[in-house]
Amino acid sequence: MSYLLYPNLFKPLKIKDMILKNRIMSAPNMLFHTVDGRPTQYYIGYLEHKARGGAGLVTLGEIAVCDGGSHTPAMEWTRDNLPLLAEMSAVIHEHGAAACVELTHGGMRARPEFNTVPIKGPVAGVSEQGYPVEAMDKEDMDSIASAFADAAEYWYGAGFDAVLVHAAHGWLFSQFLSPLTNTRSDEYGGSLENRMRFPLLILKRIRERVGPERVVMIRLSGSERHPQGFTVDDMITFLERAQEYVDLAEISAEGMTNFFATTFIPLAQNLDLAAAIKKSARIKIPVFTVGSILYPEQAEEIIASGKADGVSMSRALIADPYLPKKAGAGRSDEITPCLRCLHCTDSDNKNRHFVCSVNPLIGREARLGFADNIGRANFRKKVLIIGGGPAGMQAAVTAGLRGHEVILCEQTGELGGLLKFADYDSLKHDLRRFKEYLIRRVESLNIKVMLNTKAGKETVGKFRPDCIIVAAGSAPIVPRSIKGIDNAYHAAEVYTRSGILRGERVVMIGGGLVGIEVGLHLANLGKKVTVLEKLADYARDAMFVYRGGLEVKIKELGLEIITGARCLEVTAGGVRYEKGGREEFAAGDVVLYAVGMQSNEEVYWDLYDQAPYVAAVGDCKKTGNIAGAIHSGYFAALDIGML
Numbered sequence: 001m002s003y004l005l006y007p008n009l010f011k012p013l014k015i016k017d018m019i020l021k022n023r024i025m026s027a028p029n030m031l032f033h034t035v036d037g038r039p040t041q042y043y044i045g046y047l048e049h050k051a052r053g054g055a056g057l058v059t060l061g062e063i064a065v066c067d068g069g070s071h072t073p074a075m076e077w078t079r080d081n082l083p084l085l086a087e088m089s090a091v092i093h094e095h096g097a098a099a100c101v102e103l104t105h106g107g108m109r110a111r112p113e114f115n116t117v118p119i120k121g122p123v124a125g126v127s128e129q130g131y132p133v134e135a136m137d138k139e140d141m142d143s144i145a146s147a148f149a150d151a152a153e154y155w156y157g158a159g160f161d162a163v164l165v166h167a168a169h170g171w172l173f174s175q176f177l178s179p180l181t182n183t184r185s186d187e188y189g190g191s192l193e194n195r196m197r198f199p200l201l202i203l204k205r206i207r208e209r210v211g212p213e214r215v216v217m218i219r220l221s222g223s224e225r226h227p228q229g230f231t232v233d234d235m236i237t238f239l240e241r242a243q244e245y246v247d248l249a250e251i252s253a254e255g256m257t258n259f260f261a262t263t264f265i266p267l268a269q270n271l272d273l274a275a276a277i278k279k280s281a282r283i284k285i286p287v288f289t290v291g292s293i294l295y296p297e298q299a300e301e302i303i304a305s306g307k308a309d310g311v312s313m314s315r316a317l318i319a320d321p322y323l324p325k326k327a328g329a330g331r332s333d334e335i336t337p338c339l340r341c342l343h344c345t346d347s348d349n350k351n352r353h354f355v356c357s358v359n360p361l362i363g364r365e366a367r368l369g370f371a372d373n374i375g376r377a378n379f380r381k382k383v384l385i386i387g388g389g390p391a392g393m394q395a396a397v398t399a400g401l402r403g404h405e406v407i408l409c410e411q412t413g414e415l416g417g418l419l420k421f422a423d424y425d426s427l428k429h430d431l432r433r434f435k436e437y438l439i440r441r442v443e444s445l446n447i448k449v450m451l452n453t454k455a456g457k458e459t460v461g462k463f464r465p466d467c468i469i470v471a472a473g474s475a476p477i478v479p480r481s482i483k484g485i486d487n488a489y490h491a492a493e494v495y496t497r498s499g500i501l502r503g504e505r506v507v508m509i510g511g512g513l514v515g516i517e518v519g520l521h522l523a524n525l526g527k528k529v530t531v532l533e534k535l536a537d538y539a540r541d542a543m544f545v546y547r548g549g550l551e552v553k554i555k556e557l558g559l560e561i562i563t564g565a566r567c568l569e570v571t572a573g574g575v576r577y578e579k580g581g582r583e584e585f586a587a588g589d590v591v592l593y594a595v596g597m598q599s600n601e602e603v604y605w606d607l608y609d610q611a612p613y614v615a616a617v618g619d620c621k622k623t624g625n626i627a628g629a630i631h632s633g634y635f636a637a638l639d640i641g642m643l
Contacts, residue, residue, distance in 0.1 A: 389417020503589025
């Protein structure tokens with residue numbers, strides 16, 4: 001009798017002498033914590049967290065093989081650093097996972113600030129970032145191929161079980177394989193046979209160096225998804241040749257929105273490519289798929305249907321490293337869902353500490369410990385939480401797990417706060433799943449929930465709590481400077497007052513992230529939406545990578561955005577506004593506004609002295625996004641009972 005709910009996902013896989021205990025690969029991703037070329041304890045703890053959570057294979061991301069190939073601060077794989085780097089494989093092995101390292105070369109997308117030699121690619125030119133690129137010659141190619149082999153040999157010596165050659169996402173391999181970027185006229189350009197000559201040389205050099213028994217894997221883009229780019233048939237031809245040297249292929253795709261997919265993209269966006277490659281009789285090695293694989297049920301179906309031999313998860317295991325263990329134990333309802341908000345990627349790109357919106361501990365294991373062991377509080381306290389939005393629910397869950405007596409008061413008839421809109425938004429499926437998860441976690445713990453209860457001093461007097469956490473949220477700012485604004489509705493009202501969506505034309509006053517995303521929802525329903533933003537750019541609160549996905553969806557749905565528009569008056573037929581010194585008119589059957597939120601701080605000021613510990617969290621403390629709500633709620637509850 002099998003005890004596994006997901007028998008295909010948790011079936012071991014043997015590749016040469018490496019045994020994966022399940023079919024879940026923790027994909028290489030974007031945490032690059034190094035100081036003077038050495039990994040920090042944050043970095044090591046982060047990798048251990050993935051292994052401790054139950055992934056079968058944990059991959060250290062993007063190690064540049066040589067000077068000239070770095071696009072991030074380089075991890076210096078020197079003899080002096082070997083003991084510290086070996087610790088990275090050791091912490092992975094301690095939890096029963098196999099350890100892998102991803103080897104990469106940025107080619108023409110390497111960054112001058114991280115290299116001391118000129119940047120080189122398939123052809124000479126100017127990079128996307130505006131710096132000069134030289135064309136590689138045969139000597140360069142030979143040197144780089146040897147560098148890949150040197151790196152593979154080194155990292156096996158550091159205790160890693162496998163190397164993953166990064167042949168995707170616009171780096172060196174893709175640059176040579178792509179007819180869009182490789183316009184050489186010699187034997188390394190032109191036909192597919194020529195374009196894959198150098199990539200195959202690299203793989204052959206690695207195999208010759210490490211021998212036949214070592215596990216070598218490849219991360220490959222299955223298609224450029226471009227009319228003039230390489231196709232999945234091209235990649236089948238390439239992989240048919242490459243499998244002489246590699247033992248497993250992880251299939252992704254070119255294009256940032258395919259490997260950094262936002263919530264607007266369907267799940268498993270690259271599965272069609274992996275399935276086509278897996279289906280080909282010419283491919284004999286295991287094929288994994290990567291890209292928005294977020295749930296064990298989804299992963300099980302992929303493997304059971306024969307579309308792939310395994311799954312590679314990145315952000316799903318950032319949101320919850322314990323996804324594998326929870327799934328294997330039949331506790332999938334406790335898995336923290338990923339929002340695909342890309343806050344992780346964007347925070348790291350800004351050289352800040354790595355941040356996940358829904359997992360406050362990720363990347364902080366060295367300081368705070370592991371998420372499965374936050375521990376019981378030193379002293380059990382009675383905790384009153386005011387507000388059942390995301391910050392309040394997270395505070396309640398954390399306090400409950402810490403062993404406190406928790407009372408949660410919510411003035412409306414249901415939990416969710418501002419996240420309740422996700423029940424009705426046609427695009428925010430990931431956020432709806434997260435809201436439902438938080439409610440389930442509250443209901444699963446011994447938390448007293450009091451709905452339709454507006455808490456104040458009377459409530460405090462009744463329960464006499466030791467601690468109060470105020471999560472009273474925020475309220476919309478009404479732009480009173482605009483004449484006739486009372487004839488408009490706040491953007492959130494479209495979710496609860498369907499009758500206001502009369503006609504087909506909508507004008508949105510305010511082009512911040514809320515205005516744009518509500519506009520996208522309405523456009524997805526078939527409305528013609530015009531967004532008026534007074535600043536010179538829209539969605540300024542959206543960070544770089546997420547914004548890329550946002551722009552794709554804006555174009556797809558035909559959202560009209562007018563920047564530099566100062567709104568003057570809301571009329572029966574639309575909005576008068578001024579742009580460039582001229583008065584214009586945007587016609588609309590309904591006018592909405594989203595110009596910001598203001599904190600509901602009155603409750604905090606009323607109660608700040610009513611208990612030994614009082615904290616404001618979420619929008620009540622500072623208006624912001626879901627990350628601010630979850631993190632502030634978590635840490636406020638974590639501090640309770642320390643003394």
